[in-house]
Each structure stands twice: as C-alpha cells, then as structure tokens.
C-alpha cells in the first residue's frame with residue numbers, strides 16, 4: 001500500500017467546519033489535518049458569490065503552497081455552492097471534497113415526507129442548491145429557511161465578552177426560524193426531519209433538540225463527508241496508514257481572525273489545547 005504523509009486541508013468561513021473536522025479525525029485517525037477558519041471574513045452566507053470565490057481560491061492556494069496539502073475538504077456549504085466548480089477546474093489533480101445540505105439522506109429518514117432545511121442565505125440562493133432541491137422535490141415537501149445572522153451569532157458565542165448576548169440571539173433566531181418553517185413533530189403533516197445545511201448549526205443541535213422535542217431527527221453532514229474523504233483518499237492511494245500507537249496525529253488550526261475565539265471553540269467543542277491554534281500570515285488576512 002502506498003502512503004502519503006502530507007496533511008489534509010479543511011476550511012470554513014469560521015468555526016463551523018470544526019464539526020466536520022471532528023468527524024474527519026474520527027474516521028481518519030492516522031491523518032494530519034490543517035484547519036483554516038476565515039473568521040476575519042465570517043459569515044460568508046450574507047456576502048457575494050464573487051467575494052466567497054476569491055476567499056476560497058486564496059485559501060486553497062495558501063494551503064497548497066505553505067502546507068503542501070494532499071486533499072482539501074471545503075467544510076462549508078456556502079463556499080462549496082459558490083466555488084467548488086471553479087476549484088475543481090483550477091486544481092484538477094487535488095483530491096477535493098465539498099459539502100451540500102443533506103436533503104437526500106433526509107429523504108431516507110422522514111416518515112411524514114415533510115422536511116425542514118436550515119442554511120445560509122448564500123446556500124439557499126445558489127444555483128447548486130436549486131438543482132439539488134429540484135432533484136428531490138417530487139419525493140417530499142421541503143421547507144427551506146435562510147437563517148440570516150445565525151452563523152454570526154454562533155461565531156460570537158465563542159468570544160467571552162460577547163457570549164451572553166450571542167446566546168440570547170441564538171435562542172431568538174432559532175425560535176423565529178423554526179416557527180417560520182411550520183409545525184415540528186411526528187404526526188402526519190408535521191416536519192419530522194430537519195437538515196442542518198450549515199456546518200455552524202451543528203453546534204446548536206442541543207438548543208434545537210430542546211426547542212423541537214425528541215421526535216424530530218436532525219441531519220448533518222460531518223460523518224458522511226468523512227467517509228467520502230476516506231474513500232476518495234483510498235481510491236487515489238493517498239492514505240497515510242502510518243502507525244500512531246493509538247494516539248491522534250497532531251493538528252494545526254489557523255485563523256485569519258480572532259485567535260482567542262478559535263482557541264475557545266477548539267477547546268469547547270474538540271477538547272484541543274490552545275497551542276494548536278495560530279494566526280495565519282497577514283497576506284491571507286486581507287479581503
């Protein structure tokens with residue numbers, strides 16, 4: 001078997017992709033990961049496609065040139081929708097994995113055939129999402145909700161001086177957006193399955209469960225994406241099957257923005273020590 005010790009790059013507009021990183025690390029414990037959070041420019045969901053494409057290309061170029069990544073996981077539904085086609089065209093030799101809201105897996109879970117979808121405005125407005133929705137629309141009824149402000153509030157909830165206000169904002173937005181989608185539950189006509197179409201939303205899963213009750217299934221993409229990455233690397237002979245004696249490989253977490261925020265998120269959600277987090281060079285921080 002061939003072995004490739006180069007790291008896998010993972011990126012998101014901010015801390016949301018940490019939910020995908022967690023699944024990747026579990027699925028691929030022998031691999032090294034370099035995670036880049038573009039916190040300085042989060043949220044992407046309410047910015048133009050042109051801006052998101054520029055950031056995505058700058059980040060991919062940086063991870064290739066400075067960290068010699070062998071694969072890139074775009075752990076952001078919004079950036080995938082805006083930029084994955086261009087990325088594939090620009091880097092035909094790079095193993096590339098994108099994310100899309102889990103509408104198809106949700107079909108396999110819903111009994112009422114009434115499915116809610118929460119995602120950013122950018123994802124919901126994209127052509128890629130329109131095509132995805134069109135491909136499943138005959139099989140169930142989908143309530144699609146653009147959740148302006150939610151990813152930002154989740155970002156802010158990791159900053160000690162903003163955490164309390166951000167938590168209140170999260171509670172308010174979740175209440176507003178779920179109410180706008182309709183009635184949740186398991187009775188006929190109820191929404192029984194909710195797709196978390198933004199990687200940030202995984203971190204408010206508990207709040208959603210409290211709000212919606214135990215009968216509603218929440219569907220995210222971290223685990224399927226981790227399995228897909230594993231298959232892609234295996235097929236391309238890019239896995240690193242090296243011995244780690246059970247210990248996880250070291251990882252690096254980089255941010256274009258607030259280092260304290262990334263440190264707090266990495267500690268809170270992944271149990272990682274602060275020293276794995278660092279700031280990227282200034283050249284990548286600008287818009």
Ligand code: DGL
Pocket residue numbers: 012013014016017042043044045046075076077078079120123151152197198199200
């Ligand atoms: N976490 C991202 C996603 O999956 C983007 C959130 C944002 O920056 O608006 O869509």
